Amino acid sequence: MKIRDRELSIPIIQGGMGVGISLSGLAGAVAACGGMGVISAAHPGYRDPDFYRDPLNVNRRCLKEEIAKAKEIAKGCGLVGVNVMVAVQHYADYVRAAIEGGADAIISGAGLPTELPQIAGDSKVLLAPIVSSGRAARVICRAWERHGNRLPDFVVVEGSRAGGHLGFSAEELADGSAKPLDEIVSDVVETLRPYEEKCGRKIPVFPAGGVYDGADIARLEKLGAAGAQIATRFIATEECDAAPAYKQAMVDAKEEDVRIIKSPVGMPGRALFSPLIRKVAELGRIAPSRCLQCLRTCNPADTPYCITQALIDAAKGDWENGLFFCGANVGRIDRITTVRELMDELVTEWRNNR
Incomplete structure (x- = not known):
């Protein structure tokens, strides 16, 4: 499938996970299989000796190095993206570092990335917001049109069963009133239709949060999704950059x-x-x-x-002191596999359920 002018042979995005969970090892392996591997811009330089002295510049340098390593692993296959959280200080610095490093795409959430097109400027990098509602997608499209004269190249739609930071209130998560992912996907797909007509191209939607297997991808595809973003399952792979x-x-x-x-x-x-x-x-x-x-x-x-x-x-694998983000389906993971085996499994299930 095409995302603007880029080719993605397998419509699976590996979700960006920081700190240090998705760097070049994982992202490069996913891209080598034809998907989109994503490096997290959340402190990619945490292992550098100068990290605590000069975190901004160390992170910027290491982010570029990780992109280069991932592309070397991918050997021209797939795409290599970078996830940059809106909530971080120096957001624009990390976006620019990703562009300078040659990232194919920038995916941005943990807040509404309304300023992303202005920061990216004339760069050809693909830009994608992470949203949790059709309303958020509309707000972003309007802001990007008004201030950047462009629209998203694709959109990641994150449901309430995702790992890490969530775009829902604590009350919605506690009482189960958060909208199911399927409903949000249908809402976002419908919201994007007039904007697709304006720009004369598809704006692919990639659902995330609770997407576990290829059958889930096939079900969401029938609602208008182009593929899916999956994160937690990729942690349990040999290539994941986290400690064993x-x-x-x-x-x-x-x-x-x-x-x-x-x-x-x-x-x-x-x-x-x-x-x-x-x-x-x-x-x-x-x-x-x-x-x-x-x-x-x-x-x-x-x-x-x-x-x-x-x-x-x-x-680093410190169970006593660490914060271990994970998705709601983590209990279904029963083994450590390779990225190639996982991607093959997902694609086979997806094709068998289409």
């Missing part, structure tokens, strides 16, 4: 181990009930020992814990 202990935590997890947490980003999030989450619940707050000024919404004086350090600890 993180991968094993996904394999060992059961449905009852998953919690909705309050994130310092200001949004609810879905994660495993690790010792860190238990401690925060008991103590109310774990004061950070340093501040990397990573989030616009975070105040070090009252943040419940340092999300950057918690995610770094998780990426």
Whole structure:
């Protein structure tokens, strides 16, 4: 399938996961299979010796290096994208670094990326917002038309069963009143129709959040989706950039181990009930020992814990101190596989259910 002028032979996007979960190893392997591998721009330089001294410049340099490594692994196949959260400080710097590094696409959520086209300028990079409603898609399309004279190249539609930060209220998640993904996808597809007519091309929609297998992709395709974005299942692969202990935590997890947490980003999030989450619940707050000024919404004086350090600890496999984001279907994962095996499985199931 085509996304604007780019070819994606398999309509599967691997969701961006930070800190350090989806870097060049995972993204490159997914792209090599013909999908879109996505590098997270959330602290890609966390392993660099100078990270704590100069995080912005280290992250910018390492992001470019990770893009180059992923493209080398992909060997001309698929696409390599970068996920940049709107909620981070220096958002524009990371978007520009991704473009300078040669990313094929920038996917942006954790807030509405209304300024993304202006930051991207005349770059040919594909731009995609992450939305959780047709209303959000409309707001973004109007803003991008007005200020950037362009429309999204594709849209990721994230439902309430996703991992990490969620675009729903804590109340919606607690009482089950959040709209099902299928309804949101239909809403967004319908919302985008007039904009597709304006620009004379399709704006592909990729549902995410609770998409587990190829049968899910086929079902969503019948609602107008072009494919799907999947994240948590890719953690349990040999190529994933996380430590083996993180991968094993996904394999060992059961449905009852998953919690909705309050994130310092200001949004609810879905994660495993690790010792860190238990401690925060008991103590109310774990004061950070340093501040990397990573989030616009975070105040070090009252943040419940340092999300950057918690995610770094998780990426290193530290179960006691880490924040282990995961999707709602994590309990269905029963083994560590390879990206190629997972992609083949997903594609076979998708084709058999079309």
